[in-house]
Amino acid sequence: MTAYADPARPSACPACDAAPLAQQIAGIAPSDARVMLALPGIHCAGCISGVERVLRAVPGVRDAHVNLTLRRVAVDADLDTAPELLCKHLTDAGYEAHELDAGVLAATQVDARGRALLMRLAVAVFAMMNVMLLSVAVWSGAEGVTRDMMHWISAAIAIPAVIFTGQPFYVSAFAALKGGRLNMDVPITLAIVLAVGTSLYETMLSGEHAYFDAAIALCTFLLAGRYLDHRTRANARSAAQELAALDVPRALRIDGSGTRTVAAADLRPGDLIRVLPGGRIPVDGVVTEGRTELDRSVMTGETLPAVAAEGDAVHAGEANLTGPITVQVQAAGRDTELARIADLIAVAEAGRNNYTSLADAAAKLYAPGVHIVALLAAMGWFAYTWDLRVALNIAAAVLIITCPCALGLAVPAVTTAASARLFRRGMLIKDGTALERLADVDTVVFDKTGTLTDGAPQALNLDALDETTSSVALALADASEHPLSKALAHGLTDRGVTPARLRNVAERPGYGIEGEWQGQPVKLGRASWVGAEALATTASYLRIGAETYALPFADTLRDGAEDLVRALLSDGKRVILLSGDVAPAVSDFAARIGIQDFVAEARPAQKAEAVTKMGQAGHKVLMVGDGMNDTAALAAAHVSISPATALEAARAASDMVLTGRSLLPILDAMTTSRSARRRIKENFGVASVYNILAVPLAVAGLCSPLIAALAMSASSLTVSLNALRLK
């Protein structure tokens, strides 16, 4: 139970916090064989037993324990048990499983501060119940020696309890005073100190009124609020860290004779690594061998793959599509372009935190007001009675009865209820004030690739192909892992096409696939290589003998994208499409989904500038995006959302993250945010009405400890119950 120093807010970028720690842990304990797997689909007792049974049956696994709250399983396994194998066993058994970077997660394993708060809360509740029991005896008419004894026992319980449980408030109030500021904790601390001090003094003089119960009740209700607040933040932080841990950065390093799997953090400039088709490039470097196509969509928003050959630069975050390449590392880990941009955004974000939450705004009005009223009351009574004891008693009563319990609970109770509700629907809130900010959004800006679309293309006009052409196309497409080929193969197979028999099929990385069909050469690939005329849109080209065919593609819409856009438009929001892709692709897409405003070929800086300009013009912008090219815009927007598939930097820069495939939770979040803000305002209303009624009583000296305790509890309970009404 050490001091609860709380000046450091969680950093805007959880991955940045975790990365050095992860590296440190990886360095210290390489033999730690605990494997963490994320299980997003589990939900019941059957899943728990199923997962544990499957894992325990795998050779080398000693134990497996599922945590359903975190949707995660901890596996105690031998060193040589590959996490991929465990994932595969689970997937075969029907459970979706992803490996998590145990190093990144280590930071969230023990929630020390949460436990400390819970312990303080438990002590406070214990003390409050006992002191209340004794107080009831006093209120029901105990007199003389009996009353004094009750007061003394109350003091014996309440004083240590208040000293221990109130620490978070004292520390924070002291820090604020030292910095020359007033915060909510200053009146709290003053109220507790005055209440305990005057009560003790009264007890010594066998006085009638002691406020021990009020002081400890104050601690209890406020700690409940603090704990709720902490839980919301901790949940968000651990989930964000889990998202960061989903990318386990590994690389195939070429060591002398063969390749070895190493952690990307262990790579040094000059190392040679092998990147296989389908893999993501973990470092910045130069291609030294091989030729391939790269998917740069997360960096630029372009859907068309770009060719990379020997001597070309590649960057972390790009995906290798067709051919194996060897890359010489120039920068790894924290030095990559990707990590640098993520850092810049974290800095930019820390600077933009000028949003004053409703709670802060309330505290700013409240703290000085209470002090002034209490001081005036004390001075007035002193002038009237010339009795310092009475004056101090009145001041204590005013401070207690204006106790900010209701205010302290007003916001955390609502945000906890709202974020738990949204989490169940597939939306994760990373920042406590994000909901408040989301409530006043009037403009929604979308990125295209990877946000409104799945990033997976869909072949168009397949019905126009004749039977032989489509069977040749299918045979060629089947031979490649290129996304366009895969989409083509998928589309043709769905139409019941059988592949033609080809000979000598070979993939030419960066160009396409070629083969021989009935004695004539056939090719599927780039326009220039096939010898066809290039279309303006994303397309693949097929050549059979002398004939060429163009096969255009379009992105598939993400689940719920169309409904979301329609609902936003009918809700009167302005919807804008801001894409880095080429103009024809963007305008086609905008027409398809029904968005009037669109900008194509927007560079990352232009995106950010556009969003900033809208903000300066007084619009409250919600930015939804997933790529490197969106991160600056995400950070610049009033509030931002990214899908779980987004790049780590984008997720770090956004306030909320979608955990599932669908975009529809965004609508839910907007509705919930509006009703949450309504509840928060109602709660402030309740707290104000209560204060307006109670303060005159206290100032008039009519406020006995019984009235103070009842009024305080009533207001706190009203506020908490109101939060539960959140729909």
Add this chain to the structure above:
Amino acid sequence: MDVLGILIPVSLILGGAGLVAFWWMLRKGQFDDPEGDAHRILRDDYDDTPKQ
């Protein structure tokens, strides 16, 4: 009124025992997976294969 001399210490001791029990459970991580524990008690596994 003499009964208070017994009742007050008794209530304090019982409350204190609860507090210690809570502290122990907190340390043992009993509140780490409330959702999973709610489901685990429905499982047959535990009853059929009691821990040795």
